[in-house]
Amino acid sequence: MKQIFMFILTILTFGSFSVYSQSGTPAKVKVGVILSGNGSQDGSDIYEAAFTILALEKANAEIIMMAPNIPQTNVINHLTKAKSEEKRNTLVESARIARGKIKDIKDVKSADLDAIIVVGGLGSVLTLSDVSAKGAECTINDDVKRLIVELHKAKKPIGSMCLASMMIAKILGAEKVKITIGKNNEKFGPAITAMGAEHIPATSKDMVYDDKNKVVTTPALMGGTSNVDISIGIEKTVNKVLQLVK
């Protein structure tokens, strides 16, 4: 009886997004966030990243930001849109979004996480994968692929947004994963089908949930530039992912 009371009290105190450690004390839900640089044209979109982190902090999650320690495929001057000759490192640039608190993705295992969310931006299709150049025939960064496959096998929820969802379509195409990147985009729509995945049209305010695969996606910037709408869709995605954590 006392145990039941303590259990209810703990739920009331820590909200519905807590899990329980072996000692019985509540532990925060651990959510990995994969970044691909810092800026929508060659890395992670800054607003998508900020709204993801804000929604996770609101829900009292423990956040583990990560990126691969590899050179960015491109560096784009965001003022002129021209390709720059500069060389930048994905982990170092992502650290700007993480205010320095970030891990090399190769050091992160599925066992360290309860869920994962991949932030969008062109870095996801230029550096974390080569979707932009190769479409359905793309390859995915080894560690990004490994971690997502590991989480999927462990039936842990996977969230994704914007172009990053192209990587989820590729990795889980054989599972006929349902994802959204907004409207049926001329460039990416046929690639999603060719990968074996299914595209569900949605707006930036929506999230699309694949029950079987525990995959939650939102169009984010692919659905338009309204940061208000993007923040709404991302908060829905984050909260659905957290709800799916056992």
Place this chain on the structure above:
Amino acid sequence: MKQIFMFILTILTFGSFSVYSQSGTPAKVKVGVILSGNGSQDGSDIYEAAFTILALEKANAEIIMMAPNIPQTNVINHLTKAKSEEKRNTLVESARIARGKIKDIKDVKSADLDAIIVVGGLGSVLTLSDVSAKGAECTINDDVKRLIVELHKAKKPIGSMCLASMMIAKILGAEKVKITIGKNNEKFGPAITAMGAEHIPATSKDMVYDDKNKVVTTPALMGGTSNVDISIGIEKTVNKVLQLVK
């Protein structure tokens, strides 16, 4: 009678943050946002920028992002915290936060704006000014100073956050401006007093309002790393600035 009805209808339709153009149709409030690069250690803090833009978009403001077209004083590797040998340009890096839609601050005049907000991060005390090195004896970038002085003279509201408020203390010290940078920081507190300004302690969730100078400040990251609290204080600041627009 009809005119009064139309006026009330317009207010109901467009909310309280609209102003009226000469033709009588509602015009969006135009708010300048000054950036100083892209990353808390050598530029604008990314979360402060994203939450400022989100709050302005929620209030249906027209946003004019800007930065000076000058080299950053420092480039900091945000992963190692070490100073980098790289050279980066303040306007080009700020364009990452603006998704490319940004102006050179030298091309912006007070007449173009109804209000201005300065985003924080170390770029404000390293590149937009040399507050970090020189404290009360600092100098401010010519265009940043010009624009803030112009808006102050025109009795247009000025919002600021985090370390950027040190520049407001310097520029409006003779006006005994009241600002907050959070707690009475050992390094910056005495400098604020020496500049002639007054420091009002506050938390990240608060905003401090100087009625006489129409200056609104919030501690943001100087008040702690909780992005939830930072977003609350920034939204209060943005809404107060918009309320002050005649």
